[in-house]
Amino acid sequence: VITISAGDPAGIGPEVIVKALITGKPADCCQPVVVGSLELISKTLKDCSSDWQAISISDLSQAGSGHGLIDVLDIGELDLRQVATGKACEESGRANGIWLRTAADLVQRGDAGATVMGPVNSESLKLAKVALGDMLGMEPGKRYLSLLSGPLRVVHIFDHVYLQDVCRLISEDIVLNAIEDTHRSMEQWGMKRPRIAVAGLNPHANGPQENDAIIPAIKKAKDSGIKVEGPISPDTVFRQAIEGKHDIVIAMFHDQGHIAIKTWGFAGNCALFLGAAYPFLSVGHGTAYDIAGKGIAQPDMMLSAILQGASLAAGNGFLSR
Amino acid sequence: VITISAGDPAGIGPEVIVKALITGKPADCCQPVVVGSLELISKTLKDCSSDWQAISISDLSQAGSGHGLIDVLDIGELDLRQVATGKACEESGRANGIWLRTAADLVQRGDAGATVMGPVNSESLKLAKVALGDMLGMEPGKRYLSLLSGPLRVVHIFDHVYLQDVCRLISEDIVLNAIEDTHRSMEQWGMKRPRIAVAGLNPHANGPQENDAIIPAIKKAKDSGIKVEGPISPDTVFRQAIEGKHDIVIAMFHDQGHIAIKTWGFAGNCALFLGAAYPFLSVGHGTAYDIAGKGIAQPDMMLSAILQGASLAAGNGFLSR
Numbered sequence: 001v002i003t004i005s006a007g008d009p010a011g012i013g014p015e016v017i018v019k020a021l022i023t024g025k026p027a028d029c030c031q032p033v034v035v036g037s038l039e040l041i042s043k044t045l046k047d048c049s050s051d052w053q054a055i056s057i058s059d060l061s062q063a064g065s066g067h068g069l070i071d072v073l074d075i076g077e078l079d080l081r082q083v084a085t086g087k088a089c090e091e092s093g094r095a096n097g098i099w100l101r102t103a104a105d106l107v108q109r110g111d112a113g114a115t116v117m118g119p120v121n122s123e124s125l126k127l128a129k130v131a132l133g134d135m136l137g138m139e140p141g142k143r144y145l146s147l148l149s150g151p152l153r154v155v156h157i158f159d160h161v162y163l164q165d166v167c168r169l170i171s172e173d174i175v176l177n178a179i180e181d182t183h184r185s186m187e188q189w190g191m192k193r194p195r196i197a198v199a200g201l202n203p204h205a206n207g208p209q210e211n212d213a214i215i216p217a218i219k220k221a222k223d224s225g226i227k228v229e230g231p232i233s234p235d236t237v238f239r240q241a242i243e244g245k246h247d248i249v250i251a252m253f254h255d256q257g258h259i260a261i262k263t264w265g266f267a268g269n270c271a272l273f274l275g276a277a278y279p280f281l282s283v284g285h286g287t288a289y290d291i292a293g294k295g296i297a298q299p300d301m302m303l304s305a306i307l308q309g310a311s312l313a314a315g316n317g318f319l320s321r
Numbered sequence: 322v323i324t325i326s327a328g329d330p331a332g333i334g335p336e337v338i339v340k341a342l343i344t345g346k347p348a349d350c351c352q353p354v355v356v357g358s359l360e361l362i363s364k365t366l367k368d369c370s371s372d373w374q375a376i377s378i379s380d381l382s383q384a385g386s387g388h389g390l391i392d393v394l395d396i397g398e399l400d401l402r403q404v405a406t407g408k409a410c411e412e413s414g415r416a417n418g419i420w421l422r423t424a425a426d427l428v429q430r431g432d433a434g435a436t437v438m439g440p441v442n443s444e445s446l447k448l449a450k451v452a453l454g455d456m457l458g459m460e461p462g463k464r465y466l467s468l469l470s471g472p473l474r475v476v477h478i479f480d481h482v483y484l485q486d487v488c489r490l491i492s493e494d495i496v497l498n499a500i501e502d503t504h505r506s507m508e509q510w511g512m513k514r515p516r517i518a519v520a521g522l523n524p525h526a527n528g529p530q531e532n533d534a535i536i537p538a539i540k541k542a543k544d545s546g547i548k549v550e551g552p553i554s555p556d557t558v559f560r561q562a563i564e565g566k567h568d569i570v571i572a573m574f575h576d577q578g579h580i581a582i583k584t585w586g587f588a589g590n591c592a593l594f595l596g597a598a599y600p601f602l603s604v605g606h607g608t609a610y611d612i613a614g615k616g617i618a619q620p621d622m623m624l625s626a627i628l629q630g631a632s633l634a635a636g637n638g639f640l641s642r
Contacts, residue, residue, distance in 0.1 A: 162528045164488035203575040207483045235579035239586060254524040258556030259577060260584040265560060 001063050001111065002026070002309050003073075003103040006036025007118020009083045010092050011287025012297035014044040017118055019299035020306055022052045024067050030310035031064040031071070033057065033112070035103040037095070038074040045070070047295060060111045075102055085293035088121050093128030096120050101135065107278045113313030114279035116305045121287045142275055144178060146248075147261050147284065148308065148318065149269035152241050153248040154257035155182050166253045170201065170209050175217035178250050181275050183226045186248065189279060190317030197237050197246035198230030199256055205231035214252075238264075270305035272312075279312040281305040322384050322432065323347070323630050324394075324424040327357025328439020330404045331413050332608025333618035335365040338439055340620035341627055343373045345388050351631035352385040352392070354378065354433070356424040358416070359395040366391070368616060381432045396423055406614035409442050414449030417441050422456065428599045434634025435600035437626045442608040463596055465499060467569075468582050468605065469629065469639065470590035473562050474569040475578035476503050487574045491522065491530050496538035499571050502596050504547045507569065510600060511638030517542075518558050518567035519551030520577055526552035535573075559585075591626035593633075600633040602626040 007013020017034060018041065026032045034041055034054075041054040054070045057063060063071050077098045082091040100117060107115045125132055146155045157178045158166045179196060186194035198218055201209040214231045221228045232240070234251075238260035241249050251257035261269060261284075271282040283301040291297060304319075311319050328334020338355060339362065347353045355362055355375075362375040375391045378384060384392050398419045403412040421438060428436045446453055467476045478499045479487045500517060507515035519539055522530040535552045542549045553561070555572075559581035562570050572578035582590060592603040604622040612618060625640075632640050 160524050162488075162523050163484060164529070167483075167485035167488060202483050203481050203579075208485070234576045235583045238580060238584045242584070242586070255555045255577070256580060258524075259559060259580045262556045263559040263563070263581040264584050264586075265563070 001031045001033055001060050001113060002306060002313065003060075003106050003112045003115045004032055004034050004306065005096070005099040005103040005115070005118050006034055006040060008092050008096055008121040008124055008287045009037070009040050009078060009080065010085055010087055010089065010124070011119055011121055011289055011292045013118035013120075013287060014040055015048070015292075015295070015297045016283070016299040016302040018044045018048055018050070018070070019297070020303035021070050022048070022050050023299075023303060025303065026306045026310065027066050029307065030113070030313070032306060033060060033063045033071045033073055035073045035075070035099045035106075036118075037076075037078040037080065038072045039080055040078060041070055041072050043080070047293075060106060073102070075099070086289040088123035088127060088289075090124070090127040092121065093124035093126070093130055097125065097128060097130035097135070104135075104280065107280070114281065114309035116302070116309050117280070117282040118302075119283055119285060119287045121289070144181065144274045146272040146274050147257055147269055148272055149261045149264065150320070151244060152238060152261060152264060153318065154238070154261060155248060155250045155274055156254055156257050157250065158253040160254060163253065167201070167209060170213050170252065172213045172217045172220075175214050175250075176220055179217060179221040179226060179228055182248060182250060183221075183228075185274050188315070189312040190315040191247060193227050194247040195245075196226065196228040196248055196250060197232055197241065198228060198250045199234045199237045199252055200231035201234075201252045203235075204233045270301055270308055272308070279309050281309045322352045322354055322381050322434060323627060323634065324381075324427050324433045324436045325353055325355050325627065326417070326420040326424040326436070326439050327355055327361060329413050329417055329442040329445055329608045330358070330361050330399060330401065331406055331408055331410065331445070332440055332442055332610055332613050334439035334441075334608060335361055336369070336613075336616070336618045337604070337620040337623040339365045339369055339371070339391070340618070341624035342391050343369070343371050344620075344624060346624065347627045347631065348387050350628065351434070351634070353627060354381060354384045354392045354394055356394045356396065356420045356427075357439075358397075358399040358401065359393045360401055361399060362391055362393050364401070368614075381427060394423070396420065407610040409444035409448060409610075411445070411448040413442065414445035414447070414451055418446065418449060418451035418456070425456075425601065428601075435602065435630035437623070437630050438601070438603040439623075440604055440606060440608045442610070465502065465595045467593040467595050468578060468590055469593055470582045470585065471563075471641070472565060473559060473582060473585060474639065475559070475582060476569060476571045476595055477575055477578050478571065479574040481575060484574065488522070488530060491534050491573065493534045493538045493541075496535050496571075497541055500538060500542040500547060500549055503569060503571060504542075504549075506595050509636070510633040511636040512568060514548050515568040516566075517547065517549040517569055517571060518553055518562065519549060519571045520555045520558045520573055521552035522555075522573045524554075524556075526554045591622055591629055593629070600630050602630045
């Protein structure tokens with residue numbers, strides 16, 4: 001069972017989820033369950049002119065309806081009349097917060113194997129006073145945003161942190177934790193003895209943070225038997241990964257990995273939050289309010305996230321694309 | 322006239338220069354002159370089994386021999402017997418330093434329109450006590466390493482500087498200077514009203530350096546009539562440039578631009594040192610001692626640098642590839 005939180009109802013989240021599910025591919029490899037509103041998913045199916053139907057389930061044991069049906073765990077938390085397409089509102093944020101937490105709780109207690117987060121709107125969440133960062137536990141050494149884009153897989157140690165603070169906060173412990181968490185998750189999810197590359201922080205991986213934190217962390221990880229290499233020059237390591245030299249790259253900060261992935265331009269990418277005991281995935285795009293309700297949103301990333309989650313949950317490792 | 326310093330004699334520099342020149346393309350659009358050793362270029366032509374000949378000129382007014390001949394300004398500074406292929410040595414570094422300075426001096430005083438630097442070896446230069454950084458004047462606010470790769474053109478404000486120092490040193494003046502120098506050079510070299518994009522420093526271009534330095538610098542540049550946009554999120558701006566939205570991107574530090582260009586993987590890139598009154602170009606690769614003398618070095622980047630230099634010197638702007 002893979003839980004999928006429906007995403008912001010005013011954005012393209014429900015549309016891309018529905019479009020991904022009616023390809024039939026997710027139902028072929030897992031039991032996808034949308035955590036959200038039955039009314040919302042039914043309406044979205046109608047907007048997509050699909051002959052699939054949404055049905056309500058009250059428990060994950062009822063999941064697995066298969067082709068033609070979308071299982072929805074409706075926790076009755078959305079008043080659709082209060083939501084205007086393409087506009088942030090408290091109602092959307094409030095409902096989203098509950099769906100997200102429910103979807104994550106179900107996988108946390110083992111009822112589902114992985115969870116995929118539909119795109120959320122930060123303004124809606126703010127209006128509803130939902131702190132996404134706290135909910136996800138996004139702090140260095142606890143959970144790491146990873147982006148997957150074909151052969152290019154990048155774990156980010158620091159996410160939305162000022163560069164001056166990255167330089168100050170980086171430590172041997174934080175880098176070592178990231179290497180160990182990456183190694184453990186990969187092994188657990190089906191990639192045995194992953195070849196991990198660690199990027200440096202400074203040009204040519206040559207500076208004080210390399211000497212004080214990154215090099216000693218890599219040494220300790222190597223000593224414990226992990227297959228890890230680095231620090232590698234940040235401008236070289238991502239191209240090496242694309243060419244197959246590494247299975248996964250640990251980047252020091254947000255833009256190292258984001259520049260590489262977004263500039264390379266591979267479309268089928270999705271996000272994976274490493275550090276949890278279960279695969280927690282999301283998509284590389286947002287709620288795209290500007291095109292919400294127009295029926296033109298592309299479900300590629302959402303489909304990729306669902307299929308990837310199913311593969312990892314089954315211990316089958318990464319899909320090649 | 323375009324001067325080309327011959328590069329480290331123990332590396333692939335002379336080989337890629339010769340291979341680029343014997344395509345005949347440089348001679349079709351400019352008068353290329355190699356500043357180096359006649360003996361070295363003659364030997365390299367022989368190694369390439371070419372029927373072109375190297376001839377010695379004593380003055381740039383004698384340049385323009387055209388197809389079949391390579392003009393060499395031999396300043397008699399190399400004892401080839403002291404140079405072992407693929408090995409760093411003082412003799413190589415010493416000769417290279419003199420060739421580089423001569424090639425740059427000639428363009429500085431207007432006898433040539435642009436100069437291209439053959440790949441140098443930092444160890445050889447060090448043995449000969451030649452300080453390349455000082456010679457090039459590579460400091461923020463004076464000269465900027467730019468990388469050109471098809472539609473992706475990136476000016477780097479900070480080059481080999483620790484990230485912690487970039488965060489500390491970045492200032493309104495430095496950013497404004499970079500914008501103005503970029504604008505002035507582009508206008509002078511044939512790209513009228515260039516659309517300049519400025520990258521932020523922090524994730525989503527949102528942080529103290531954006532507020533204190535980058536935003537005010539962009540405002541001042543705009544007020545003076547320059548077409549400039551930003552700060553743009555570092556993970557977005559390079560892809561936008563590839564898609565044609567900007568003519569040139571100003572990156573805050575070495576790896577922002579280097580990660581983008583090297584990960585994107587376009588092969589035909591060359592380097593341009595902005596800030597001088599004349600086009601000063603180089604190649605994206607080094608001396609490649611491991612393949613020196615084997616006859617397998619690819620001249621694409623060198624050819625691209627020579628043709629690009631000729632186009633800029635003539636005020637014809639950038640070549641599309």
